[in-house]
Amino acid sequence: MNLGYACINVELRKKKIFAGRTCRKDTFQKGGLKYVGDLGVQNLRDLHRILEWNAANGITFYRIGSDIFPWSSEYEYKDLPQYKEICELLSAIGKYATATNQRLTYHPGPFNILGSQKENVVQRTMVDLRHHSEIFDLMGFTPSVYNKINIHIGAAYKDKYAVLKQWCANYQKLDENTRKRLTIENDDKPSLFTTYDLYHGVHNHTGVPIVFDYHHHSCNPGDLSHSESLKLAVATWPEGIKPVVHYSSCKQIEDPKAKVQAHADYVYETIDLYGHDVDVMLEVKQKEKALLEYRKKHGILIK
DNA sequence: CCAGGTCAAGGGAGT
DNA sequence: ACTCCCTTGACCTGG
Numbered sequence: 001m002n003l004g005y006a007c008i009n010v011e012l013r014k015k016k017i018f019a020g021r022t023c024r025k026d027t028f029q030k031g032g033l034k035y036v037g038d039l040g041v042q043n044l045r046d047l048h049r050i051l052e053w054n055a056a057n058g059i060t061f062y063r064i065g066s067d068i069f070p071w072s073s074e075y076e077y078k079d080l081p082q083y084k085e086i087c088e089l090l091s092a093i094g095k096y097a098t099a100t101n102q103r104l105t106y107h108p109g110p111f112n113i114l115g116s117q118k119e120n121v122v123q124r125t126m127v128d129l130r131h132h133s134e135i136f137d138l139m140g141f142t143p144s145v146y147n148k149i150n151i152h153i154g155a156a157y158k159d160k161y162a163v164l165k166q167w168c169a170n171y172q173k174l175d176e177n178t179r180k181r182l183t184i185e186n187d188d189k190p191s192l193f194t195t196y197d198l199y200h201g202v203h204n205h206t207g208v209p210i211v212f213d214y215h216h217h218s219c220n221p222g223d224l225s226h227s228e229s230l231k232l233a234v235a236t237w238p239e240g241i242k243p244v245v246h247y248s249s250c251k252q253i254e255d256p257k258a259k260v261q262a263h264a265d266y267v268y269e270t271i272d273l274y275g276h277d278v279d280v281m282l283e284v285k286q287k288e289k290a291l292l293e294y295r296k297k298h299g300i301l302i303k
Numbered sequence: 304c305c306a307g308g309t310c311a312a313g314g315g316a317g318t
Numbered sequence: 319a320c321t322c323c324c325t326t327g328a329c330c331t332g333g
Contacts, residue, residue: 006325006326007325007326008326008327018328020326020327021326021328021329022327022328022329023328023329023330024309024310024311024328024329024330025310025311026330027329027330029324063325063326065325065326066325066326067326067327067328071311073311074311075311080304094309106325107325107326108325109312109313109324109326110312110313110314110323110324110325111311111312111313111324112312112313113313113314116313116314118313121312121313124312125313128312151325152325154313154315154316154324155313155314155315156315157314185325188324189315189316191315191316192314192315225323259323261324262323269330281327283325297333
């Protein structure tokens with residue numbers, strides 16, 4: 001098992017080292033491709049530094065934030081004036097990640113609705129997913145769910161079956177590398193999709209693996225237990241690639257007034273993997289600090 | 304320099 | 319009809 005954290009390293013962030021520089025629409029329109037390209041270059045330099053911190057701390061699993069290149073839905077990377085430098089930075093990052101055995105993944109935003117009823121939403125989703133995939137291409141990664149791009153289905157329109165059918169049809173229209181990297185995750189709302197829904201409605205038709213989220217399952221279990229859902233999700237991953245699961249404690253442990261869906265700052269339970277060998281992405285607010293604390297508390301030695 | 308208001312996107316849920 | 323939330327807080331302005 002590898003423990004991972006998502007996007008932000010809170011200690012480095014305090015030192016202004018972070019990979020999520022962005023800008024408002026007005027600023028993008030005034031500054032253009034040069035401006036967002038510069039932000040992207042700065043983000044990539046800091047991403048490399050975050051990976052160096054990870055390596056120094058024995059962390060081999062990390063989610064890259066989706067905001068490396070602000071407004072990337074509005075242009076292609078090759079149109080940025082800094083494209084050559086960007087390619088070199090990404091290549092170096094990819095080589096470094098490989099050399100230090102770091103599994104890098106993505107989790108694009110909730111606006112990626114591949115089964116949307118609106119054609120323009122589907123089109124934008126396809127572009128955004130391809131852009132994520134292109135970053136992994138430029139890092140030199142062989143397309144597979146080892147470097148997953150994970151999304152939710154995100155819409156149901158009170159007709160889950162119809163949406164899943166549309167989702168599968170649209171999945172086939174994605175470019176090959178994006179298809180090879182895509183995974184789907186169970187939702188925390190009863191109106192949306194359980195692991196069971198995804199298994200029968202998507203995986204069986206497309207082969208797309210399922211990321212099992214413990215906390216979402218608690219909010220929206222369907223008829224299965226944690227153990228049964230996890231087993232189902234694990235079975236969807238290809239031979240030789242460790243499945244990914246998401247874990248977070250409920251915020252109500254820290255604040256009884258919080259919503260049940262909210263994520264806590266730290267992990268309070270012992271994560272039960274029910275015997276499976278998986279990589280665990282911690283979705284907690286205190287990020288790498290929570291990871292280090294969990295590792296210490298449970299006597300997990302770094303390699 | 305900093306606190307506070309504001310900020311792309313889709314859809315669901317609460318008011 | 320409006321606001322908040324989500325995979326993630328950061329930007330930007332006025333004082």
